[in-house]
Amino acid sequence: MSAKKHIRAVLGFAAVGALALGLTACSGGDDKGSSDGGASGELVEVGFVAVGPEGGWRQANEQNIKDTFTEDAGYKLSYAPAANLDQKSQIDSFTAFVDQGVDVILLSATEATGWEDSLKLAQEAEIPVILLDRGIEPEDDSLYVTRIAPDNIEVAKEVGEWAASAFPDGGNYVVLEGPAGVGVVNERNEGFEAGLGDSALNKVDAQTANWSTEEGKSVLETMLKANGNDIQFVFAQNDEMGLGAAQAAEEAGLVVGQDIKIATIDGTKNAIQALADGKLSYVHEYNPLFGETALDVVKKALDGEDVDSYIIVPSEAFDSADAAKAVLADRKY
Ligand code: AHR
Numbered sequence: 001m002s003a004k005k006h007i008r009a010v011l012g013f014a015a016v017g018a019l020a021l022g023l024t025a026c027s028g029g030d031d032k033g034s035s036d037g038g039a040s041g042e043l044v045e046v047g048f049v050a051v052g053p054e055g056g057w058r059q060a061n062e063q064n065i066k067d068t069f070t071e072d073a074g075y076k077l078s079y080a081p082a083a084n085l086d087q088k089s090q091i092d093s094f095t096a097f098v099d100q101g102v103d104v105i106l107l108s109a110t111e112a113t114g115w116e117d118s119l120k121l122a123q124e125a126e127i128p129v130i131l132l133d134r135g136i137e138p139e140d141d142s143l144y145v146t147r148i149a150p151d152n153i154e155v156a157k158e159v160g161e162w163a164a165s166a167f168p169d170g171g172n173y174v175v176l177e178g179p180a181g182v183g184v185v186n187e188r189n190e191g192f193e194a195g196l197g198d199s200a201l202n203k204v205d206a207q208t209a210n211w212s213t214e215e216g217k218s219v220l221e222t223m224l225k226a227n228g229n230d231i232q233f234v235f236a237q238n239d240e241m242g243l244g245a246a247q248a249a250e251e252a253g254l255v256v257g258q259d260i261k262i263a264t265i266d267g268t269k270n271a272i273q274a275l276a277d278g279k280l281s282y283v284h285e286y287n288p289l290f291g292e293t294a295l296d297v298v299k300k301a302l303d304g305e306d307v308d309s310y311i312i313v314p315s316e317a318f319d320s321a322d323a324a325k326a327v328l329a330d331r332k333y
Helices: 003-021 056-068 087-100 116-124 152-166 183-196 213-226 239-251 269-276 291-302 321-328
Strands: 044-050 075-081 104-107 129-132 146-149 171-177 201-208 233-236 261-266 282-285 310-312
Touching (some): 056 075, 087 116
Parallel strands (some): 044 075, 233 261, 261 282
């Protein structure tokens, strides 16, 4: 019997006992059973509804989860990546995990909306859901245990603050966004604009480049042509798009750091190397390595302990070639 079924059995017994005594059934605590990480020989069954191949950040994040939830640690992780980033395939995997009766579901959502029915299904089955990275709407923490991610709005706000300081006299800028409908895209726009404050920087365009280097390059090429190269700053919402923008700037005869500046989010090794080489101007980490935090949350959730509704993963910013060179050798992703 999986750990969750064990917990449900214990809860059922406790509820009957409590009702007989006229007490409120406990909602957690010792008799909810424990995720003893397999010490009892039973593996905790974890369903991971994942995004799948998307870029360097995603690869690092999902591999870290797989490396953490191992059988040696007491877990049986079932990895279910989306088919071509398609939400329906994620919802189908989510439903299958509920039907299978896993003990807990980890969800990195390809879309911010459309999850209410799935979450209610898990709630009825008493299966805790933990959001990894991506938030979902509505933010109803009665439907999921928590969201584990860097503070996406704060990360983008720091990019905006850096941009405002880098352009005291203003200039024209463009934004390369992630795909429409993805929760982190709106958060990054909100944070960036908050960080800009009353900066004289002027947004002349914003388009999605779908997290991709190739599209980042082609979209910025088009923007530069449409604006006669009169763009001084690019906010790329992830590293891959920023690296593509750097290629487009170079091919347009613009020198990054002199004619144009490019800021990105993620902090993958390629971007840190590009910052060290002067091909990017600023990189803010959006730390993907939170597997141990996720494991701690799973244990607490299964043991009925309280968990904060948003668990922030620390992330740092790199604003110069020297800052990049100082960390490049030890970069884990
Ligand atoms: O949700 C996190 C974003 O998804 C990363 O910034 C991006 O690289 C990934 O594709």
